Amino acid sequence: MNNEARIDKWMWAARIFKTRTIAAEACKKGRISINGAMAKAARMVKPGDVIQVRKPPITYSFKVLQPIEKRVGAKLVAEVMENVTPPDQYELLEISRISGFVNRAKGTGRPTKKDRRSLEEFTAPEFIDDDFEFDFEDDIEDND
16 A cells, blocks of 8 residues: 555545535645644645644634545545544534524625524513513503
C-alpha cells in the first residue's frame, strides 16, 4: 500500500467531504491546513499528519492513520483517521446551534417556517396574555 495520498482524495475517501470537488475547492479557498501550513489540493499526506479543516464556525482536526485514495465505508473511517478536534470547538458549534437564526448567512434566502417560529418565540413578550381583550368603549365612557 502506498504511504502517501493527495489531500483532496484523502478527505473525500475519509468522508470529511461529500465530493472530491468540494474537498479540492476547500483547499483552494485556504480552509485546509496540514500541520499548521496551508495546503493545496495536490499536497500529499502521510501517516501522523494533522489536518485542520475549517468549516465555519469551527475548525475540525484529524490525524491521518492511513493515507487512502479509495473511499471507504463509514464503519471503516476510524481505521483511516482519528478525530483530534479540541472540545472547545464543539462548544462553539453548540453555541452557534443555539443562537442559530441570529447569524443567518447572507444570501441564504428567506427564513424557513422553523426560523420564523423561533424568531417569533424569541421576540414575543412573555408577559402578554393572549386571551386578554381590551374594551376601548369602557375607557371612553370613563373619560366623559
